[in-house]
Structures are given as C-alpha cells and as structure tokens.
Amino acid sequence: MGQENNSQTQPNEERDQAASIVGDLAKFALVRTAFSSERSLMAWIRTSVSLYTFGFSIATFADYLQRRSEGVRFLPNIRRVSYILICLGILSLMLAAIEHASRLRRMKELGLPNISRSSLPMVASVLLLAIGLVTLIGIVLKWSL
Numbered sequence: 001m002g003q004e005n006n007s008q009t010q011p012n013e014e015r016d017q018a019a020s021i022v023g024d025l026a027k028f029a030l031v032r033t034a035f036s037s038e039r040s041l042m043a044w045i046r047t048s049v050s051l052y053t054f055g056f057s058i059a060t061f062a063d064y065l066q067r068r069s070e071g072v073r074f075l076p077n078i079r080r081v082s083y084i085l086i087c088l089g090i091l092s093l094m095l096a097a098i099e100h101a102s103r104l105r106r107m108k109e110l111g112l113p114n115i116s117r118s119s120l121p122m123v124a125s126v127l128l129l130a131i132g133l134v135t136l137i138g139i140v141l142k143w144s145l
Helices: 002-068 077-109 120-140
Strands: none
Touching (some): 002 120
C-alpha cells in the first residue's frame, strides 16, 4: 500500500513542477514582449526626431532664402511643409507612447513582473515630445537664438 501511495504522489509532483515551468515560461514571454514594445517605441522616437529635424531644417532654409531675397516671399508653402512635418513627428511619437503604455498596462494585468521603476524610452519620448512642441512654437512665432 505504501508503494501505491508513493507512485501517486510522484505524478502529482511532476505535474506541479511542469505547471511551475510553464508559468515561468509565460513570464519570460511577457518580459520579451515588453522589451519588444520598448524597441518599437525607440524606433518611433528615431522616426519622430527625423521628422522634427527635417521640418526644422526646411523652416530654417526658408528663413534664410527669405532674408537673402531682400523681402521677396520665396515659396510661401514651404513653411507649411515644415509645420506639417513637425506636427507629424509630434503626433507619431504621442501615439507610439500611448500605445506602449497601454501594452505595458495589459501585460502587467497578465502578470508581467516589474523590470524597472521607469521605462527609459518612455521618459525619452516625453522629453522629446516637449522638445517637439517647443520647436513648433518657436518656428511659428519665429523665435531666434
């Protein structure tokens, strides 16, 4: 009888061990997905900074051409293009940050362990959003340094 009881507890222990391994693998999959989401946010950061830079460069070049032509308006729509590019950069970064935050929230509900207190790409995206807004306002109001 003791032999039968021992053989019944052994499958239960194996089943518990297998369930523990599956749970650990699920947590690792969530961590991989969280890091993948951060990489996607960093790619959007790169794209939005490129849009900011291109828009700012176009606006600066338009100002240069306008000063150079001694008061003659040169390509009036070129400034609109620069505004649109900077606005696209701001909008794309804002949407990417919102999507990243909602993904992390859903993964935490599924059991994502705390990796760190704050996400560095999220902090960078908030700072770059502020820089983009200041750049847009500066270009519209024609601030100069």
